[in-house]
Amino acid sequence: MATADNKDLVRRYIEDVVNTGDVSRIDDFIHLHYTEVYDGRRHEVGIPGAAEHIRGVRRTYPDLHLTVEGQIAEGDWVATSIIARGTHQGEWLGIPPTGKPLVYSGVNVDRILNGKIVEHGGAANLLTTLLAVGAIHPAHSGPPSHPIGTVPTPPLETEYAAYYKRYVTLVPEANIVTVLHDQTLVLQHTAALVMPSQESFRYAPGKWSIREVFGHLIDAERIFGVRAFCFSRGELAHLPSFDENKYVTHSRNDARTLRDLVREFTAVRSANLIHLYTLGAPEWAHVGTASGHPVTVRAIAYVMAGHVRHHVGVLRERYGVG
Numbered sequence: 001m002a003t004a005d006n007k008d009l010v011r012r013y014i015e016d017v018v019n020t021g022d023v024s025r026i027d028d029f030i031h032l033h034y035t036e037v038y039d040g041r042r043h044e045v046g047i048p049g050a051a052e053h054i055r056g057v058r059r060t061y062p063d064l065h066l067t068v069e070g071q072i073a074e075g076d077w078v079a080t081s082i083i084a085r086g087t088h089q090g091e092w093l094g095i096p097p098t099g100k101p102l103v104y105s106g107v108n109v110d111r112i113l114n115g116k117i118v119e120h121g122g123a124a125n126l127l128t129t130l131l132a133v134g135a136i137h138p139a140h141s142g143p144p145s146h147p148i149g150t151v152p153t154p155p156l157e158t159e160y161a162a163y164y165k166r167y168v169t170l171v172p173e174a175n176i177v178t179v180l181h182d183q184t185l186v187l188q189h190t191a192a193l194v195m196p197s198q199e200s201f202r203y204a205p206g207k208w209s210i211r212e213v214f215g216h217l218i219d220a221e222r223i224f225g226v227r228a229f230c231f232s233r234g235e236l237a238h239l240p241s242f243d244e245n246k247y248v249t250h251s252r253n254d255a256r257t258l259r260d261l262v263r264e265f266t267a268v269r270s271a272n273l274i275h276l277y278t279l280g281a282p283e284w285a286h287v288g289t290a291s292g293h294p295v296t297v298r299a300i301a302y303v304m305a306g307h308v309r310h311h312v313g314v315l316r317e318r319y320g321v322g
Contacts, residue, residue: 003073006112010078013117014066021058023051030117037121061086067195080108085193101322103192104129128189149277151175152284152298160303161293167306168299176298179305180273184266190312191258193322199258203318208248210319213311214261215253216244218268220307225272228300231288232279241291276301
């Protein structure tokens with residue numbers, strides 16, 4: 001078969017069998033001596049083994065759907081880049097169903113013989129998926145400790161403008177630096193739930209696209225980070241407010257990919273955390289004026305975390321993400 005035919009065979013197998021769960025036609029695609037490669041070995045499982053693999057995966061993810069991102073073929077081999085999406089509704093790795101929507105990327109490598117797939121292997125990026133279902137946990141419960149830093153207690157309502165209460169109340173945790181640290185993984189997972197064709201989706205005319213929501217999170221993260229830095233250093237000058245809609249309008253975020261936007265947010269949050277790790281109790285309690293209202297540094301930290309949680313909720317409720 002020509003390489004184009006080989007790629008088409010693999011693509012049709014994904015679309016007609018893997019994505020539907022219909023194994024009645026599996027012998028149209030799978031060779032009698034079908035072999036799966038894992039644990040560094042080749043295991044000949046034949047057509048029955050291939051069918052049982054599909055059934056088993058769909059018991060865990062009944063709505064499993066693979067999107068083909070690209071393919072490369074050479075000789076009898078086809079490499080296929082995929083994005084897999086599904087809801088965790090069956091036991092996996094001993095983890096009971098969580099009901100969570102999961103996404104992972106991967107590369108399938110298939111060998112074709114006489115017009116059928118005879119060998120299958122590949123690799124999948126399952127880190128965020130394993131974290132999401134609780135199969136693995138970070139090596140530490142939060143950001144690295146700093147010898148001169150402390151963790152602040154939650155702010156009082158008198159430490160921030162009334163407008164920000166809706167953000168602060170979304171963060172009941174006592175260790176705010178851990179929350180801030182872990183949110184980068186939350187945003188990475190949230191972005192992975194969005195198909196590339198949906199990234200410019202707006203739930204109503206005049207509303208921000210999904211990309212612009214992520215861009216706004218970056219804008220706000222920069223502003224909050226500057227405020228926390230300045231006030232921790234004893235700045236007495238009043239810092240201005242910012243027009244979030246104007247900032248979005250003057251950005252080019254709707255032309256960027258979510259992957260790029262999440263990468264930037266992670267960089268900005270990481271820079272802010274490096275600074276926050278160094279603060280002691282006196283610096284957390286410093287007061288400055290922003291948008292015409294007094295605010296403490298620790299209140300800004302809670303606003304930062306609550307602001308992200310607010311918009312992740314908006315993405316879920318209004319944009320259907322997650």
